[in-house]
Amino acid sequence: MLEVMGLNAGYGEIQILRDLSLTVEPGECVCLVGANGAGKTTLMRSLSGLLRPVGGSIRFDGQELARLSAHDVVTRGVALVPEGRRVFGPLTVRDNLEMGAFRHLWPPNKEKGRHDGFGRDLEFVLTLFPRLRERLQQPAGTLSGGEQQMLAIGRALMTRPKLLLLDEPSMGLAPLVVKEIFATIRALNAEGIAILLAEQNARMALRTASRGYVIAEGRIVNSADTAALQRDPAVQEAYLGF
């Protein structure tokens, strides 16, 4: 489904990702663990089109994404929940979710049937995150960190992704909230949405995903199913704190 090959990316003169390759199969939940600064966010930004890679290819369902801008990548069915949540603070929760469906709502009446889907998608997200339903008319900036994370995920779901990219969904959240978020990620995966999850919280990530990559200094240094990674002494020492 997603096939990244020989990806090189960085900012200006500074190269971050070096010849990075990975794959995600349909319906799979894959995690990417690594320390701060290993290149997880740069990879996520490259995959979503926010950052134009210097070289390599990103194929998704047979189409090349590496040259596309973010607003085009999302139309192909890849949605990123960015690091730090990045909700639209001044907009209400409902309007944030509506913006997730922007490309289905604007230009208006492009396809009548799509518009009807908006209510259904909204209901799906609000069922997934009942707390957002209570806060629908509240500005997103006034939500707690956990609620903002739910909103960021909900907004990405409103784009109707086939592949959901999650960048550090646990960042800055209380342990109980982290548990809740990861339970939701599992539920979404069970719905058939493929997931690529970048996390510093390797313990949670490895428990949630079925397969994992270890990234260090912009390179994939290890990859296996998560059960094997959890037993790997190097992974245990570096990321699980044994």
Place this chain on the structure above:
Amino acid sequence: MDNASTVLQLLFSGIGTGSIYALVAVGFNVIFKSTDAINFSQGEWVMMGGMVAAATVTASSSPVWLACLFAVLVVTAVGLVSERLVILPIAKPTPLLITLISIGLAICTKSAVMLTLGKNPAGYPGFAGDALVTVAGATVHSQTLWILVITAAFMVLAHLFFEKTVLGKALRAAAADRDAAALVGIKARSTVMWSFAIAAMAGAIAGTIITPLTLTSYDAGTMLGFKGFSAAMLGGLGNLYGSLLGGLLLGVLEAFASGYISSHFKDAIAFVVLLLILFWRPVGLIGKPVVEKV
């Protein structure tokens, strides 16, 4: 004339010109929100609105309101096309670059109007002719009342547009977080185009409704632009309601200064206000400081 009616007279005149400043300030705000740049061609669109409407009235003997409507449409289109011609081609549009380019755009707009519509001052009667109306003892031009009504209607519609429509919300979303907006499919470049169209429209409306009172000419835009900019800064740049507050306050201050001190000070007021607000409260009266969270 007794004292109370003088005050009322000045108040009306102040709110009238203040409404114009408010509309111009809305233009500055909308473009600032989407690009972080100050658009120096804002004032030229005000002038162009008045000039095109005047030319239309002269050429076609159509009713004034129709000529004004036509002028607003023309200038809105000019704003939209200007963005496509001079802003879109920039590979990496930084706020400073857009600001500098807008100065060039202002000069081109002014010259184009001068070459096509001439150097003579132009004007036309108000929507209700040049009738004077007496309100609570103060005599006001009927066009002043039209200015109040049209500005109020524009503000309400602008509010509804930004709060209730998909496109309006998308413009706010992109202003709040450009990357996050791109991730849901909102093209930053399109939002910039729409903001130019809306800003040009606000400017053109201001120009077409003030011209019956003040006349206009190809070189009237710069001053109107600076007044509107002062109003935007006074209210708080990036805030629609701040524009209204700043515009009205500036208009009333000007009217009272020219009424009680000297009309020579009229233009100086805007710039004294601009300087004071920059020293004392750069975020404006109801602006919030931007806090960079790391």
